[in-house]
Amino acid sequence: MEISSAQKVCQNLICSAIQRCRISDDLCRLSVVIKCSSVSDPQIVRISISDTGVGSCLEEFQDLNYTRNCVSAEKWDGVLSVTTTSICVNEIYHYNLNLKQNVAARRLTSGTEVSLSTYESMDDLIAGITRFFQKMLILKIPNLDFEGSSVSSAFMSHGCESCDHSEASYSVHMKVAVELLVERADSPASRSENLLNDGILLPFPMSNIERLSSGLEDYVLKHGNSLDKECRACFSSREHLKVGSGVACCTENLRNTEHVVEAVIIISELPESSSPSCLGACGTATKVIYFYDFSPCSIPQSSLKALTSIKWKSYGLTLRASVADRDGSAILEWENLLPHAHIDIALHSQQKTQVDRNLVKKAVKLALDDLKERYTGILLSAHALKICNFAPDLAKTIAGLILSSNDLGFQGECFSLLGVHSQEIGEEKVVDCIREKIIATSNMKMKKSNACTNSLHLLKCDIYEQAMQVLSTGCISLLALQ
Amino acid sequence: MANLCKSSLFYSDQHLCYADILPPSEVRARIEVAVLNFLKILNSPVPAITDLPLINRRSNNSRVSRGLLADVSSIFLSHSFCTRSLMKANATKAFIRVWKVMEVCFQLLVKEKRVTQRELFYKLLCSSPEYFTSELQVNRTIQDVVALLRCSRYSLGIMASSRGAVAGRLLLQEPGQEILDCSACGSSGHAITGDLNLLEKLVIQTDARYITVVEKHAIFHRLAEDCIFNQIPSILITAKGYPDIATRFLLHRMSQAFPDLPILALVDWNPAGLAILCTFKFGSIGMGLEAYRYACNVKWLGLRGGDLKLIPEESLVPLKPRDLQIAKSLMSSEILQENYKEELEIMVQSGRRAEIEALYFHGYDFLGKYIARKIVQADYI
Numbered sequence: 001m002e003i004s005s006a007q008k009v010c011q012n013l014i015c016s017a018i019q020r021c022r023i024s025d026d027l028c029r030l031s032v033v034i035k036c037s038s039v040s041d042p043q044i045v046r047i048s049i050s051d052t053g054v055g056s057c058l059e060e061f062q063d064l065n066y067t068r069n070c071v072s073a074e075k076w077d078g079v080l081s082v083t084t085t086s087i088c089v090n091e092i093y094h095y096n097l098n099l100k101q102n103v104a105a106r107r108l109t110s111g112t113e114v115s116l117s118t119y120e121s122m123d124d125l126i127a128g129i130t131r132f133f134q135k136m137l138i139l140k141i142p143n144l145d146f147e148g149s150s151v152s153s154a155f156m157s158h159g160c161e162s163c164d165h166s167e168a169s170y171s172v173h174m175k176v177a178v179e180l181l182v183e184r185a186d187s188p189a190s191r192s193e194n195l196l197n198d199g200i201l202l203p204f205p206m207s208n209i210e211r212l213s214s215g216l217e218d219y220v221l222k223h224g225n226s227l228d229k230e231c232r233a234c235f236s237s238r239e240h241l242k243v244g245s246g247v248a249c250c251t252e253n254l255r256n257t258e259h260v261v262e263a264v265i266i267i268s269e270l271p272e273s274s275s276p277s278c279l280g281a282c283g284t285a286t287k288v289i290y291f292y293d294f295s296p297c298s299i300p301q302s303s304l305k306a307l308t309s310i311k312w313k314s315y316g317l318t319l320r321a322s323v324a325d326r327d328g329s330a331i332l333e334w335e336n337l338l339p340h341a342h343i344d345i346a347l348h349s350q351q352k353t354q355v356d357r358n359l360v361k362k363a364v365k366l367a368l369d370d371l372k373e374r375y376t377g378i379l380l381s382a383h384a385l386k387i388c389n390f391a392p393d394l395a396k397t398i399a400g401l402i403l404s405s406n407d408l409g410f411q412g413e414c415f416s417l418l419g420v421h422s423q424e425i426g427e428e429k430v431v432d433c434i435r436e437k438i439i440a441t442s443n444m445k446m447k448k449s450n451a452c453t454n455s456l457h458l459l460k461c462d463i464y465e466q467a468m469q470v471l472s473t474g475c476i477s478l479l480a481l482q
Numbered sequence: 483m484a485n486l487c488k489s490s491l492f493y494s495d496q497h498l499c500y501a502d503i504l505p506p507s508e509v510r511a512r513i514e515v516a517v518l519n520f521l522k523i524l525n526s527p528v529p530a531i532t533d534l535p536l537i538n539r540r541s542n543n544s545r546v547s548r549g550l551l552a553d554v555s556s557i558f559l560s561h562s563f564c565t566r567s568l569m570k571a572n573a574t575k576a577f578i579r580v581w582k583v584m585e586v587c588f589q590l591l592v593k594e595k596r597v598t599q600r601e602l603f604y605k606l607l608c609s610s611p612e613y614f615t616s617e618l619q620v621n622r623t624i625q626d627v628v629a630l631l632r633c634s635r636y637s638l639g640i641m642a643s644s645r646g647a648v649a650g651r652l653l654l655q656e657p658g659q660e661i662l663d664c665s666a667c668g669s670s671g672h673a674i675t676g677d678l679n680l681l682e683k684l685v686i687q688t689d690a691r692y693i694t695v696v697e698k699h700a701i702f703h704r705l706a707e708d709c710i711f712n713q714i715p716s717i718l719i720t721a722k723g724y725p726d727i728a729t730r731f732l733l734h735r736m737s738q739a740f741p742d743l744p745i746l747a748l749v750d751w752n753p754a755g756l757a758i759l760c761t762f763k764f765g766s767i768g769m770g771l772e773a774y775r776y777a778c779n780v781k782w783l784g785l786r787g788g789d790l791k792l793i794p795e796e797s798l799v800p801l802k803p804r805d806l807q808i809a810k811s812l813m814s815s816e817i818l819q820e821n822y823k824e825e826l827e828i829m830v831q832s833g834r835r836a837e838i839e840a841l842y843f844h845g846y847d848f849l850g851k852y853i854a855r856k857i858v859q860a861d862y863i
Contacts, residue, residue, distance in 0.1 A: 383571060390574050393610070397581045401517050404589045410514045417521040434524075441529045442569075 006047075006118045007128045013049045013114050014132065015295035020053030020112065022294070028052045032129060032180045036122045045122045047129075050113035056084045084112035126182060133180065134225040135296040138215035138289060138346060208348070209245050209262045216264045216289075216346045217241055223278060224287065224344070234270050234278050242267040242375050246366025248359045259356055262348040263363035265371060267378065270340040284337055288330040291348040298328020303347065306360040307332065315368050315379040317343075376440055387442040395435035403427060497545055497560040499537050501628050501771035504637045506591040512631045513588050533565040534580055536629040537771060540564075544767045546817045547774070555763075555817055556777035559770035566626065579613050579623045580630065582606065587627065590639035598641050598676060599624065625769065634772050635727070636678045646721045646729030647671035647702060650711035651690040652736075657683050664717070669707040671718065676728045684732075686739055692716040692857060693736060695780060697723070697749040697758050701838050701849070710850045714857060717743075725761050727769070730776040733762065737778045745778055746862050748853065751785035752801065752835035753809040756826060764817050781862040784852070785838060787828045788861075792852070797840035801833050821863050 014032065021028040033048040118125075220241060221230035235241070244267075249260040270278060288307065290299040304324055312319045318335040325331050334343070345367075347360065372379050380388060402414045415421070418433045502508075523532045537543070543562040548555045566577045586605060590597060597605070599621055606614040614620055628635050636642070648654075649671030652664040664672050675681060694716050696702040702720040705711075711718055717736065721729040737745060747762065749755030763780040765773035790798070801809075809830050812818055818826075829835065841849050856862065 383569075386571065387568060387574065390568070390578060393613075394568070394578050394581060397578065397585050398517060398520065401513065401581075401585045401588055404585070404592055405510075405514065406592055407510070407514065410518070413518060414521055417518070417525050434521075437524050437529065438531060441524060441531055 006116065006120055007125065009116070010047060010049065010125075010129060011132050011296070014129075014136075015297075016056070017049055017051040017053065017112065017114075018136075018295065019293075020056060021051050022053070024053040026052075034122060034125055034129070034180075034182045044117050045120055045125060046115060046117045047125065048113060048115040053112070056082075056112045081115040082112065083114075122182075126180075129180060131225065132296060134219075135289060138212065138219050139291055139294055139348065140211035140215040209247050209264070212262055212291075212346055212348055213243050213245050213264045216266055216344060217243060219289075219346075220266050220268050220342075220344050231278060234274050235268070240268065242371060242378060244367045244369075244371030244374060246363045246368075246370055248362035248366060250356070250359060259359060260350045261356075261359040261363040262350075263360075263367040264346045265364070265367040266344045267371065268342050268344070269338070270342065272340070274340065279340070284334065284342070286332040286334070286343045286345055287325075288332060289344075289346045290329065291346070293350055294348075299324060299330045299347070302357040303349070303360045304330050306357040307364065309357075310361055310364055314381045315372070316381050316385060317379070376436070380442075384442045388439050391435045391438040391442070392431070395431045395433075395438060398434055399427060399430040402430065497558075498547070498774075499559045499561050499632070499771060500774070501632050501634045502637070503634045506594060506637070506639070509631065509633050509637050509639075510588060510591050512633060513584055513591075516584070516631070531568045533567040533569075534577065534626075534630055535563045535565055536626055537632070538562040538564045539625065539629060539767055539770055541767055541811075541815075544770060554777050554779050556774040557765045557767060557770060557817055558774040559767070575613055576623075576626075579619070580626045582610055582613060583620070583623045583627050584631075587638040587640070596639050596641050596677070598643055600643065602640060628769075628771055632771065635769075642676040642678065642726055642728040644673055644676040644728065645723075645726045646674040646719065646732070647699070648674055648717065648719045648732065649702070649706040650694075650717035651688055651715050652717045653687040655685040655687075656680065657685070665709070665711060667706075669703050671702065671706050671720075674719075674728050674732055676726075678728065678731055681728060681731050681735065684735070686736060688717060688736075688740055688743075690715045690717045690740075690743060693733070693740075693743050693745045694718050694783070694853070695733065695745060695747040695759075695762055696720040697747075697755055698838070699723075701748065704846070704849065705853075708847065708850050710853065713850065714854055721758075724758060727772070727776070730762060730773070730778075734776040734778055744862070745780045746783040746857065747780050748783050748838065749785070750835065750837045751787075751790070751829065752837075753805045753812060753826065753829060755785075756782075756822065756829075757808050757812060760812065760815075760818065760822075782822065782825075783856055783862045785836060785841075786863070787825050789852075790836065792844070793836050793840040794843050797843065798832075798834040798836050801829070801835050805835060806830065 010032075014030070017030050021030055028051060030051040030053075031048070033046075033050075035046045035048070037044050037046070218230070219225055221235050223231055223234070243264065245262070245264045247260060247262050249258055251258045288299060290297060290303065301324075304322060307330060308319065308322045317337075320333045320335045322330060322332050332343075332345075337343075345364070347363070349360070368379060377388065402411060405411055415430075418430065418437075420429055420433055504512075520532055523530055537559055539559065543559050544557050545560050546555060547558055566573060566580055568574055568577045583602075583606070586602065600617065602624070603614070603617045603620040606620055614623075624635060624638070624640060627638060631638075647670060649664050649667055653661050654664065654672065655661045662672060690711065692714065694705075696705065696718060697720070699720055699722040702718055702722075705718055710716070719729065719733055719736075733745070736743070745762075747759045749759050759780060759782055761773075762778060765775075765777045785793075809826055812826060813823060838849070841852055
């Protein structure tokens, strides 16, 4: 579904509102109110985005990208009504932005309210903004709570050890409350529904990347935010997800800014018994969710190119195609992915200047390597997979060698190297142990030099060396006789 | 002086790589060392699946040792290694094959049993059909294990097949057994056992003046039937084709026990025949770690270029492509002496080959007369 320009502007406005709330030291509230008036036909929907963060100035709104979109141009006249306080709270400004005049007015607390009116369908708008907020949830921005959850009970049930349990300090952590209210004129009693009812508290302190991982896990458990809650049928626990993350950063000395790119990759496998609706919701392609500076945004071309240029084959994946969909997300299509397997990727770039394509590539690679390290047997290149196929036979052969020996000293040494206790010696145990070690080894990057030097040591043993010495001295003495 | 030293047997020893003949306990110990090191490296901070270093059994690793005192030259292998690696895509199975053979040999050694190569092949074929498909593959893998552990095939518990036969003026006695007279064994001769240990312990006596090595069994049979060894006091020995270790072992023993007896070879006039002669004479690269021990000073009696006038034109048949391949590798061999190379040249240039049987044109007893005449005239190179 195409994003209308009104939606896009709303998203941008929400982003800047959140930034203002984050910057502010006080407790803030962000409200998105969608009002529908049935007076006219077609219905006019008024969207109001208000926050109690620091004030804003006109320039911020003038910088808003407004792309001319033929379809929705008729639906929205491009007029924004902005009410905001300035940096010092005494003054209130009210703008009617049609890129034209400013008129000053008055108000009391700091904050900003931006409104626009459009003929767009209310349901579409609600759906779009809800999706946008849900995407935002993935980031799990600290101090951002989405109104609706019973806050104190959520806090108790999460049972975080690292938090301070007193209520007073809790309130300090919560800085921004977000709500989405919808007023429908045609319902008998005009009531506000709050459509966002999520908000899991996370233990503090938690790094950005950990929060992004947690958020993406929730996203995957809800089948890409298509469900309101985690799908219990498909995922009995979070442990079924394989999560890997990577952070790539570089400091640009000239401007003394640090560019950071975070990447989280989750591999999930749906059980055989998944319902068709669950499978349908997942799909086989990977949707890459991209965030820029704590807000969802469309993936820049350079980052998309970076994704395409990664050597997926060395991780056992074959990329068939990569496209940017209308939402601005990148869609990666794979060849020969395991049935019911699904890959989700989230990227978060925090950079002030142009996105560095190498950083994106590096972050994703780090995430892939992280996955390989944490979970044995996944993301194996075709070569490593082949070796893993031979691992059971090799393990069986070597175990056979060890167990056929009647030299207890030798057996004992082998068992201690394998970490197998004498009580639990059984052929299967020994075979399994060796096999796992072989698989773990083949998973890692092998340095060629390592293997070479190792091979010459295979037969290194004192007795052997002594024997060789004796022989060579024998020859020398014979020569001396000549 | 320097050159002389270089070619001496003693100098070559520094480069010589050989397979020890070891008792079972020692071989077991070597295998155990290999397993322990494998596990240690698998367990190390930077774990790896260690490669197997094998002595390279290629011509580029073969050297020539020119005997100074005993006039016996041999081919031996030097310290160049090739590796079998699990990590190389196409060599993974070869790697595992080596370990599998080591496992079976280890089990044999623990039980103190011996098997032949063929028995080993069938055992492996049944237990690991995905890895072993032919006897040749099994034999090659056994050589890999020999090259890895540097112990002789026999030490691993693998017996050579009993392929060769001996006949003539030779008395053999196994310890505690009756004396066997090889001249009374009939036309098929006495089969040479594959058990090298047994061959080592044989007591041998002779009153022969020559030892004749025969390439083909059919010729051996004819000569034994005609009791040629009674006309010219000699010992006949054959490997019935490409020489096996047991036959070479016995020949070597005889050459050591009876150093005055010239060893004469009767082979077909083709590159394959010459190759067989050379194997008896110098050893082989394929079993280079062991074969050099049994090199003997074998002389080429016939058929040679000069004998072709005795053979009708029709008996000469064209050389096969395989013959030309063998000729090529023999020509490039450093160890082949000049007169042999000349003979080879004639063979290749004429493009023909001839079998010993062609001599029967002159009658069935011609072969005996031919041999006798040649020996008396000392017409051998």
